[in-house]
Amino acid sequence: MNILLVDDDPTNLAVLENSVRCFGFEPTTVENGRDALRLIRTGSFQMVISDIEMPGMSGIELCREIRGRATNGYVYIILLTSYCDTESVIKGLDAGADDYMSKPFHPAELQMRLRAGKRLLSLEGRDLVIFTMAKLADHRDNETGAHLERMRLYTQLLASELSNWPQYRNTVDGQYVRLIYMTSPLHDIGKVGIPDRILLKPGPLTPEEFEIMKTHTIIGAETLESAAQHYPEADFLRMAYEIALTHHERWDGSGYPNGLAGEQIPLCGRITALADVYDALTSRRVYKPAFSHEKARRIILDGAGSHFDPAIVQAFLNVEREFIQIQHRAATDCVEQSLFQVPSFRSSLNLPMTV
Known part of the structure; x- marks a missing residue:
């Protein structure tokens, strides 16, 4: 599965990319929300991990854009935030995010959240x-x-x-x-x-x-x-x-x-x-x-x-x-169709050998 990673900090992006690849996913990285939105419109990504705080277009704004536009299938969005307060979480979820994680993240936690997203996408289709x-x-x-x-x-x-x-x-x-x-x-x-x-x-x-x-x-x-x-x-x-x-x-x-x-x-x-x-x-x-x-x-x-x-x-x-x-x-x-029914059997075929 291809995952789009969005973060304006090159160091954070590299750590995230390495972790995602180790978990068996194929990461694509961009450093701003507008580039991310352009790639999402291609229909090539069903999962996005985005930082919240970014110049130009924040992660929350990116969420709103994704949810407000027609896309080829559901896009599962995980937001990364340095803030753990309830207000930030509510804003992200209200914008259409499916999940969130605090930075710095623990690799094992990220792996479990990616698995949950993959499971949901599989069930949807x-x-x-x-x-x-x-x-x-x-x-x-x-x-x-x-x-x-x-x-x-x-x-x-x-x-x-x-x-x-x-x-x-x-x-x-x-x-x-x-x-x-x-x-x-x-x-x-x-x-x-x-x-x-x-x-x-x-x-x-x-x-x-x-x-x-x-x-x-x-x-x-x-x-x-x-x-x-x-x-x-x-x-x-x-x-x-x-x-x-x-x-x-x-x-x-x-x-x-x-x-x-x-x-x-x-x-x-x-x-x-x-x-x-x-x-x-x-x-x-x-x-x-x-x-x-x-x-x-x-x-x-x-x-x-x-x-x-x-x-x-x-x-x-x-x-x-x-x-x-x-x-x-x-x-x-269930009243099954009777049109053209005739009292004949599949002749010499053994009945339990259904077709």
């Missing part, structure tokens, strides 16, 4: 990116109704249950549960690259068509990997990538696209796989009616150790009541 990308795929395949909302609730339930198990406590924490809730709706983002004649086909897919359909995992992974390269600070894209790529892998290695088996499959992919199959089974689609919870449960139990990670199946059983509540609520609240 995360929800918008996820929602936009997920809805893009959903509009291509709109027969699934509230599929995305159910998916995030199912995966959240399973991850929350696993977080209570001793063997997962070091892996599945509160942050993990939040991330899988946010990113699981991107599991089928790759369907944007599948031709309509296949994606929207009301009848069974031919073997050749199914091979094309299976490429949605690769397309989705490549899309998210490209986004991650452009936004390396967006850690959530790594989980989204893993989910898109691996949610059709099977515990016994018979899934796609890479035939991964067992714990070669990322945990988020194994969780999403069960949630996706359950929702596909209990939802009405153009190629099948909605199955009852009991029938879906039997299919999932039969798939333990072959299709599904046995631990994820056990977690499903532990939160089964909550799954039923979500499924029933969806059946009541």
Whole structure:
């Protein structure tokens, strides 16, 4: 992440620049507010650290200018001040600063404040990116109704249950549960690259068509990997990538696209796989009616150790009541499209191998 540093004192600026670079950020330095404002207008900086007391344009005036002008995304502003009185702090925050630090600053404190700013900026963009990308795929395949909302609730339930198990406590924490809730709706983002004649086909897919359909995992992974390269600070894209790529892998290695088996499959992919199959089974689609919870449960139990990670199946059983509540609520609240529905199935394809 690029950070703009603003201070009219060359010594202070050099110390700040060295500290920021040591923390893994890329600093750009200027010695006055007007030069800073010119650079901010380019849209190249999402974070600014500025001294308050500067000739020409003070840090507080710089804050007001940034907040009063349209910029490409939110700019996180930290003000540096030699004054620790409440009045100075209030003036800075009132002008639009997000944080402040006293000079001379402690490097460890600066590092923590930079991390907090980076976290906030990541969260600001995360929800918008996820929602936009997920809805893009959903509009291509709109027969699934509230599929995305159910998916995030199912995966959240399973991850929350696993977080209570001793063997997962070091892996599945509160942050993990939040991330899988946010990113699981991107599991089928790759369907944007599948031709309509296949994606929207009301009848069974031919073997050749199914091979094309299976490429949605690769397309989705490549899309998210490209986004991650452009936004390396967006850690959530790594989980989204893993989910898109691996949610059709099977515990016994018979899934796609890479035939991964067992714990070669990322945990988020194994969780999403069960949630996706359950929702596909209990939802009405153009190629099948909605199955009852009991029938879906039997299919999932039969798939333990072959299709599904046995631990994820056990977690499903532990939160089964909550799954039923979500499924029933969806059946009541969401009237899915029936146009062009026919009583045909995806022929010889194994039903739990959802697409």
